[in-house]
Amino acid sequence: MPAQAGLNINYGLPVMVLLPLAAAAKIFHWHATVVLVVNIVAIVFLSEAISISSEELEEHLGELQGALLNATFGNTVELTAGTLALVHGEIPFAQSVMVGSILSDILLVFGCCLVTASYNKDVLEFNGALAKTLSSLMMITAVALLLPTALYSTFPVSEIDSRVLSFSRGTSLVLLILYAGYLYFYLETHKHLFISCEHNFDEEDEDVELSTPRTTASLASSVIRLVTAVAATIFCTELLLESIGDMAETLGTSHSFIALVFIPLASNSTEGVTVISSSRSGNTDSAIQVIIDSLLQIGLFAISFLVIMGWCIAEPMTLFFDSFQTVAMFLAILVVNHLLRDGQYAYIHGAMLIALYSGLVAAFYTR
Template sequence: MSDGDAPNDRPSGDGADEQSPLITRAASSLGNMGSIRGNGDKGPLYKDDRAWVRWPMNFLHLTWATLTSNYVNVLLVFVPAGIICGILKVNPTAVFIVNFLAIVPLAALLSFATEELSVKLGQTVGGLMNATFGNAVELIVSVVALQKGEIRIVQSSMLGSILSNILLVLGCCFIASGARRPESTFNETVASTMSSLMAVAATSLIIPATLYASLTKSQASTDMNILILSRGTAIILLILYCLYLYFQLKSHAKLFDAETQDEGGEGEEKEPEILGPVPASVCLVLVTLLVAVCAEYLVGSIDSIVETSGISKTFIGLVLLPIVGNAAEHVTACVVAWKDKMDLAIGVALGSSLQIALFVTPFLVILGWIIGQEMTLRFQSFETVVFFLSVLVVNYLIQDGKSNYLEGCMCLGTYIIIALAFYVYPDDAGDIGGLVKGLFVSQ
C-alpha cells in the first residue's frame, strides 16, 4: 500500500464504521479530540494516560457521539430557543411550536440513552426499558398538565399515546417489514398476551363510562362514585402490571426473549456500545430535565392555542402530543421491523401501549389523588368506544402471529380516520351517556 492511498483506505474489521457511519464520519472530523480510529501510536486524546487531558476529551467525545447518533438531533437548536421563548413569554403560538419541535430530538435522545444503557441487558429488558423511557415524555407532559388541572389534556394524551402505538407505530412496523418480504412472523403467544391485557385496559375504561351513564338519574353522588371506582381500578391495574412484569421477566421469560430465538442465526449482529452505563444515566437525567422544562412551557401555551387556532384540546392531546412523544419509539420500532425483528418491534409498540394503559394512566389517577386533582378513568364515551374498537381491530390483525403490508395499511387507515374524527370533535361536545343510558337503564 502506498502512502498516498492510506488515507482513503478503510481499516479491515472496523465494525464501528459499518454500524454507525454518521458517528464515524462526524467524529473523525474532530481530529484527535473525537477520533474513533486513533492518532497513530498515541491513540485518541480521550484515552490519554494523563487524567487532566483524558476526562475533558472523553466528555467531548461522548457528547459528540451522542449528538451525532441521529439526524433528528439537528432540531436540538429548538431546545434553548423554546426555553427562551417561554421565559420571555412571547407569542403563545410561537412558544407552543418551538417547544413542540424541541421535544422531538429530546425524545430521540431518551431512546438513544436507553438503548445504550440496555446493550448488556438483552433484548427483553432492553425493549422494556425502551418502552419505559420512551413514555417518559408523555408522563412528564401529563404530570405538568395534571398539576395545572388540565384533566382533559391528561386523559386525551394518555388515550392518544395508546392509539398512536397500537395503530400508527404498529402499522408502520407491518409496512416496513412487508416492504422487504411477503409475510413476517412473530411470537403468537406473546402478542396474544399483550392484546389480552389491552382488552382488560379497554374494559377498565368502559366500566366507568357506563357507570356514569347509569348514575345520571340517581340520587347518589355521581362524581364521588366514579372517583372511588377509578382509584380502586387504578390500584388493580398497577397490580396487574407488576404481575405482567414478573410474567415477562421471570416466570415466562423464555417466551419474550427474542435473543434466544435468534441465537445461532444472526448472533454477530451486535449493536456497538457508544455510551457506558454512567454516561447513559447522566444523559437520561439531563434530557428528562430538559423535557420537563419544555413540557411546562408547551402545556402552558395550549389554552392560547385553542383560543386562537380553533383546534380542540382533545385533538392536541390525542394526536399532536403523542406523535411527538412517540417519535423515538416510532423510529426504533420501524428500524427493527425493517430488519425482520418483529418480536422486538411488537414488544416496543404494544409494550409501550401496555405501560401507558396499565401503569402510566393508573399512576396519574393515584398522583391526582395525592395532590388533590380529581383525575378519573371516566373518559368521554366517544373516546372509550374508539379505544375499544381500536383494540378489537389490532387483536384481529395479530392473532395469527403473521403480518404483511396490507395489515399495516389497515392500522394506518384506522388511525387516520380516528384522527380526522377528533379533529372535528369539539371540546364542548356532549357525552353520549344519554344514548348509553337509554340502552341500559329503563325509563
C-alpha cells in the first residue's frame, strides 16, 4: 500500500513541534486531556512517517522482506502499546488495543470505503476469489481468538489458568506459522489473485496524489527515518500509558476505552484515509486486501507475538480476552465475513458497518 497517498501532509514539521510539546506535558504535568490530544496527534503523523519509510524500504529489499517489514512495522503503534503494557503487567490493556485495532479496521475504515465507493451507484461486486480467500482466513483468526473463552467453561476452576495459558502459547505458534503461510500464498503461489487490485490501487493513488512525487530515498536515509519514527512512537506511547489513569478519570471512562478507541484510531488514521480515498472509483478490492491484511497482521502476528513475548518475560499473556470484547469482535468479523461472501455491496452496507462500530464504541464507553 503506497503510504504517500495518506494524509498528504508533510509530517516532519508537525512531529518536530508535537514531540517537544509532549515532553513539556510530561515535565510540567499538564492537564490529562492536553497530554492525550498532543500524543494522539503526534502518533497520527508518526504512523504516516513509519508507513512511508516502510514503503521506501520495501522498494530496496524486495517483496518478501518488504512484507515481513510491513508485518513488523505496519502496526507499530499497536505493537508498541501492547509491548509496553505487557512489560508493565497491564495485560488487559494490551489485549484491548489489539481488539480495538481490529474493530476500527473492519467496521469503521471498511464501512467508510463501501460508502465512498458505492454512493450514488448501482449494486457493485467484490472480486469473488479474493474476498472468499481473505474472509476464510479472517474467520480462522476469529475462531482461534474465541476458543480460549470456550475453554474457560470446560476446565475445572483450579486448572483454568494453566490450561488456557498453555493452549494460548501453543496456538500462538500455530497462528504465526499460518501467517507465514499466508505470506507465501500471497507472494509466491497465488500472486494472480492480488495483481489486478494492486495495479488498480497504484493507478488510483496516482490520481489521488498528483501533487505528491514518489520518493527515491536511499536505503540508509529510509532506515534512519524509520528508526527515528519508531523511537518517537515508543516515546509518545509511553507518555500515554503513564497518563492513562488521569485521562480515564478526566474523561469519565475506563482504561480499556482509551485502548479500544483512541489508540487504534490514531494508528489507523493514515491507512484509513489512504484506502478510503482510493475506493472513490468504486473498486474496493484493494481496500479489502489492505484492511483484511491489517486484521491478519493483528490477529495472526501481533497478538501471537505478544503471547510469545509474555512467555519469554514470564508474563501470563493469553488469548483469553475480555468476554464482551471477544463477543463484539467475533460478531463484527462474522458480519464482515457474511458481506464478503455475499459478493455484492451498496453504500447502505457501509453505513451499517459504521453504525455497528458506533454502537460498540458507545457500549465500551458505558462499561
